[in-house]
Amino acid sequence: MADVRYYDIRCVRGETTLVDIDNGVIESAGTSFFDKAVIRVLGPKGWGILTRDHVDIDSKREVNTLVEAAARLAAVTQDHLDLADAPRGVLPVPPLGEDPRDVDLEEKTRLLAGIEAAARVAGVGNTRARYTEGIDAVRFLDSSENEYSYEAVRSGFSVVAIASRNGVMQMGSERDHITTGFNLRGKQDLGRKAGEVAVSLLDAKLPKGGTKRAVLDPELAGVFTHEAVGHASEGDLVREGASVLGGRIGERIGCEGLVIVDDPTLHEFGFIPVDAEGVAVQRTEIIRDGILSSFLHNRETLAAVGNGIPGHARSEHGAPPIVRMSNTFIENGNAMYDEILSECKDGILLIGSRGGQVDPGRGVFQFNAEYGYLIEGGETTDMVRDVSLSGEILSTLHNIALVGNDRKMSPGYCGKGGQSVPVSDGAPHLLLENATIGGRGE
């Protein structure tokens, strides 16, 4: 196979268990099965990629046939790319506190029902809870004789409460996902919190939009980190010219002391023991002391762009690997939370996340808080709802006035190129100057 410079095969076989409880009714509780494979061949120019259900990775004949088919696809590509050499190695997966497979479906359903019931506080009209468990058995081999296998176990839930009064409907939601064991025990508090937030939002005000000082809580500051910095530092976007951070390594893009990291080795929800190309994972400091220092790379973007660290290739089951974040965060600073509030004086405190999005080429991002409070004279006052924040990547990090000392990580899922992967984001409390706040209040 003269036209094959490299090939790899990655198979993920496993089970997904879902439990869905809606207003006390068990809508579904069950397990489904998948078995996906992706075969990639690097031809004389670019990639030919096959995706299949159910491939026997141990059958040399099947593998050869698939590699030949992928090589024929690669022949239509024109963009010449190379793969950088990268360190190999697989980290041990974190030990499981309690293996979710040792807990039967009935008990999972009962525990989830307890969380869902806890959300039904006075004033809440609807509650819904969802348990998600994934067991992935991953196998990888490539033409350079690298081979590895590991198992990933994920377990977690989300709970949503909706309160309504006089035609006004508000929601509170909580979620918690881990990679270190079974995650449904002792979590009723989160259900109750979702219910209480929903009820208090009925009396919350709509904030007035405009430019002001904002304090971001660790969860929202994590989403800010992910949207405002993380995506734009992904090597594939940089290579294509689709990121405003391209060509800016060594430039100051944030305040002194600011450190922003993506670290797939942490045992948070975005943990991976090895990346989807078989490359060893390592902590990557995207921004060090306010200076852009590393891009996130896979082997091809490292070869093309440089200035960064490989080991950031990830993929959803049955999809080709692309450059992704894993556990992304701002390192702790020195400011105490009270100091941040009093320094803010008049502004807005934003809490929790309803998600966000970025246009990395234009350098513009948006994200939405679950709720917030007005800050007046350094104290939090009225609760506000439906408030979002937008900003520009190149200026926004200069506007971080204070970095707290209370970093927390929050789990979630990130979408890119039609693929969704588990991630976590985090930061300490942040004080942001000149934040553009979106809200409908007059």
Place this chain on the structure above:
Amino acid sequence: MNGEDLIERILREGERRADEVEVFYARGESVSTEIKKGIIGTAEESEAWSMAIRTVKDGRIGFSSTGDPDRWKECLDAALASGGLATPQQWGGFPKPANLTSTASSSDGDLVVAVEDAAGMVADLLSGAAEHPVEVVGGGANLARSYLMVANTSGVLYGMNRTVAAVSLEAIREQSTGYEFDASPFRADIDARSVGEQAASLAARSLSGRDIATGRYDVVLSPVAAASILGHVLLPALSGRNVKAGRSFLADKLGEQVFDGSLSVYDDPFAPGLGSTTWDAEGIPTRRQVFVEQGVLGRFAYDLKTGYRYGEGSTGSAVRSGGEPPGIGVHNLFVDGPRAKEPGDERAVWIHDVVGAHTANPFSGDFSVEISNPFWMEGGDLVEPIRTAMLSGNVFEMLREIGGLGKDTRRVGRLTIPSIRLNNQQIIGK
């Protein structure tokens, strides 16, 4: 064993252990070519196979799915085990075979799933983009063909072909970006060159936008922006499950004037579109459903499970995605009305797309999003780019009184929608 034989085996085996069994089977192939550095960087070919089983026993519905034919027995066991835990409910049985007289066009006999054709579409995209001074930073072409079957122990056995041709292109000029796309069951509908030209034109023309001051403005949402905002708020509010659970803003408003008198919203599964079909994901014959007629709310969408539970009857609105159980959705949703007033006559802020529509509050309808490729529009023409801003509003409030619908109706996924003029909306400048 091929899919059809396996379906029969699962139905017979399942029937011994449950009152009723249903199998949904899908197989498909697709090719795609992806643009990197302005030329083809990746060529991909996929084959997919999946089977989903539902069992019903004493009103308890069980579900499981698999992508591995060898695990069908495990999958059937898992469906039955899942049914053992589900809360029992009113259940009147899976549908019996119906005489499907309608036709739906969801498949293009001439569409060939060949990488050379996808590569040709990329060449057309790029030649369109070359008409403007921009860099192409992404995009590609996709051709797909699939075969879907639903079968149950009441004798239903329906099969259909689906095809999709899709293209997209992303362009940049300095810090100005443009993205365009199109998708259809029919290869001939796709004008890749024009999609490439449009994306490049957006990037080129949005350069050097001027700031806009915070305030109230008349706004025109392009079909893309309108579909994005409405898709996240209006669609969930029409689902019978959300209505009965108290999660829909529209729940207690049947028969009321909820939107502007010129607006109608309907699902037409027989119109040509990505969701066209004569039977839904549970084998119920589909019908044209008018949800909102001239602003008056007429009905909601139901699947079998929600329909039986609340005595409403299925509206043939079941859809499936991935390996999940069927849920309530739409096939080809139209937002429609007379194009009496051209929406661009008076000066307005025209908005091509929005960033962050998924962060809208689906229950209250409140949203505030970043806007993409905004322009001042005068006499129907885009005269001057605007740099950047946010748009805040409430979907249900803004549809109560619209300023008019444009003549530029287009298909955006499963929605077919014109541009919508909205007067006196809140823009937050920077």
